[in-house]
Amino acid sequence: xxxxxxxxxxxxxxxxxxxxxxxxxxxxxxxxxxxxxxxxxxxxxxxxxxxxxxxxxxxxxxxxxxxxxxxxxxxxxxxxxxxxxxxxxxxxxxxxxxxxxxxxxxxxxxxxxxxxxxxxxxxxxxxxxxxxxxxxxxxxxxxxxxxxxxxxxxxxxxxxxx
Amino acid sequence: xxxxxxxxxxxxxxxxxxxxxxxxxxxxxxxxxxxxxxxxxxxxxxxxxxxxxxxxxxxxxxxxxxxxxxxxxxxxxxxxxxxxxxxxxxxxxxxxxxxxxxxxxxxxxxxxxxxxxxxxxxxxxxxxxxxxxxxxxxxxxxxxxxxxxxxxxxxxxxxxxxxxxxxxxxxxxxxxxxxxxxxxxxxxxxxxxxxxxxxxxxxxxxxxxxxxxxxxxxxxxxxxxxxxxxxxxxxxxxxxxxxxxxxxxxxxxxxxxxxxxxxxxxxxxxxxxxxxxxxxxxxx
Numbered sequence: 001x002x003x004x005x006x007x008x009x010x011x012x013x014x015x016x017x018x019x020x021x022x023x024x025x026x027x028x029x030x031x032x033x034x035x036x037x038x039x040x041x042x043x044x045x046x047x048x049x050x051x052x053x054x055x056x057x058x059x060x061x062x063x064x065x066x067x068x069x070x071x072x073x074x075x076x077x078x079x080x081x082x083x084x085x086x087x088x089x090x091x092x093x094x095x096x097x098x099x100x101x102x103x104x105x106x107x108x109x110x111x112x113x114x115x116x117x118x119x120x121x122x123x124x125x126x127x128x129x130x131x132x133x134x135x136x137x138x139x140x141x142x143x144x145x146x147x148x149x150x151x152x153x154x155x156x157x158x159x160x161x162x
Numbered sequence: 163x164x165x166x167x168x169x170x171x172x173x174x175x176x177x178x179x180x181x182x183x184x185x186x187x188x189x190x191x192x193x194x195x196x197x198x199x200x201x202x203x204x205x206x207x208x209x210x211x212x213x214x215x216x217x218x219x220x221x222x223x224x225x226x227x228x229x230x231x232x233x234x235x236x237x238x239x240x241x242x243x244x245x246x247x248x249x250x251x252x253x254x255x256x257x258x259x260x261x262x263x264x265x266x267x268x269x270x271x272x273x274x275x276x277x278x279x280x281x282x283x284x285x286x287x288x289x290x291x292x293x294x295x296x297x298x299x300x301x302x303x304x305x306x307x308x309x310x311x312x313x314x315x316x317x318x319x320x321x322x323x324x325x326x327x328x329x330x331x332x333x334x335x336x337x338x339x340x341x342x343x344x345x346x347x348x349x350x351x352x353x354x355x356x357x358x359x360x361x362x363x364x365x366x367x368x369x370x371x372x373x374x375x376x377x378x379x380x381x382x383x384x385x386x387x388x389x390x391x392x393x394x395x396x397x398x399x400x401x402x403x404x405x406x407x408x409x410x411x412x413x414x415x416x417x418x419x420x421x422x423x424x425x426x427x428x429x430x431x432x433x434x435x436x437x438x439x440x441x442x443x444x445x446x
Contacts, residue, residue: 002167022170022213025200044163045201046268058241058270064200065271068170069193069217112267133352134265 007071011036012080020067027051027062029070030077038078038107049135052108053077059115078107087114089155093148101139109135113149121157125150165203169212176221176328180303182214184326190214192328194237194276197268222275222330227252231333236275241266243274252336255294255343255363259286262345265353275329278314281321281384284355288315289385290345291332293361293377298322299331308333318383340365344440347379348432350423356380357424358432362440364395371400371444376408381418381433390415391437400445408441409434 004019011034018033025044030036030053040050044063051062054076081087087110093099100106109132116123116131123131128149129142137145173179183190191210193199194217202208216222216237223237225246232252234243243249244260263269263277263286277287278298291298291311298314300307300323311332314322323329337343347359358380364371374395376388390411398404418429 003169005170021167023165023167023203025165025204028164044204046197046264049265049267052267059267060271061197061267063204064197064268066170066193066196066200066213066215068172069196069215071172115266130261130352131266134267 005068005071007068009067009070009072010074012076012083022066022068024067025063026053026055026065026067026070026075029067030062030075033067036077036079038082040104040107042104047136048105049108049112050105052111052135054081054111054115059111078111081111081114090114090117090148090152093152094145097144097148097151099141099144099148101141105135105137105139109137109145113145113152116149117153117156121153123153128153163204163206165200166206166209168203168210170215171212172215172218174218176219176301176330179214179216179219180301180326180328182212183328184303186212186214187325192216192279194279195239195271195273196276197264197272198276198280198282216328225249227336228333230336232336233331233333234274235331236273236278236329238274240264240269240272240274240277244269253294253334254337255290255345255361256287256334258343258345259290259361262286262347262349262356262359263353268353274332278332279321279323279329281315281319282355283318283383283385284359284380285385286345286347286356286359286361286379289359289361289377289379291334292385292387293343293363293375294334295375296332296334298329299333300327301330302327306330312387315384337363338365340367341373342366342444344443346436346440346443348436357421358418358429358436360433360436360440362437362444364400364444366400366444369399370397371395372397376437376440378416378433381416381429383419386416388412388415388437395441400441405438405441405445409438412437 008017042050046064053062189211193215224235250257296311297308343363347356361377364374391408394407
């Protein structure tokens, strides 16, 4: 019989408590229990990056963490980053440069890009490629993605946001 | 796919975790960072009755220099090792290897001990531990014991761990002042499993190599020390002739397994290429 565990997670700044099955991974919890469908599920074995989330300030694969493991932790999703205005410039750069086509990979790409911008302000173009290598874009629009991130990196450096 | 259902326990101490493991034995699986276990659950390659989540055992996390050894707790994340100045100073091989492990989002979560206990033949940490002569610290209700890395990795995904034991740390002799190290691997794409890789360390003084250690990953069911190649280099100059002799010796001791994309002969060739590059870097 399925066992459920009371789990409290601070999602985008708001604590939520639910009883969840141990086998439910974090992305399914966010999408199905909380209706936060910005994080996508695709491969569900850690290869594609579409489900990238931020937990306690660091990105991870949302399909490779169980919701019960997030008990007591802070989870930020693309909805949270977007609403807080944290990635407004990144979103604008993606829009301007057509860095998304079907858009399926975009939330995960933006989550990873924001960690790069925060942790590696000195990154070169090659280092951006390497950092972003865990997020697959099946439309293969990588050039525009890297261009956008590089443009924001340079702009943030110039305006002292980094 | 979705995992089948399982029970879940989150012990608050190592003693409690050991007690749970002793009670449930092989029906239970230990959950550390989950970056190998959770995919195998999602794909239903694994269906334990109980997951014992070690996530709250902060006593198993951390990097510290203790006397002449660098002790790395089992729950230390790959990313913490990658960014640690203590690791860079005292076990630079690990700092060189870390960026080859998957991608940042996975390194933020996966653990050192999880990788050692999983013992994937293409994993970086087991080969590094072999090259560095690490000792693996394991605990059970019967107490603690240390196993040399050379005796820890037994067979494909199999280690010296008994069903009631938990890997708690690895102790790595700190690098000597004249020590050099190189980590290289080949993968089809950044972050993919290695086709073949090499972890190399040696002391170099007056142009001669001593205490040469060459460990390969991806060439067998377990990481391998290339003892003949090491012997060909020990005590001598690391010149073109010595490197060629070491590459030849690899043919006598490595019997790579073919994978989906590479024949055994290709893998042996690639192992020799990597050895040549690693030794040239040690000599430079």
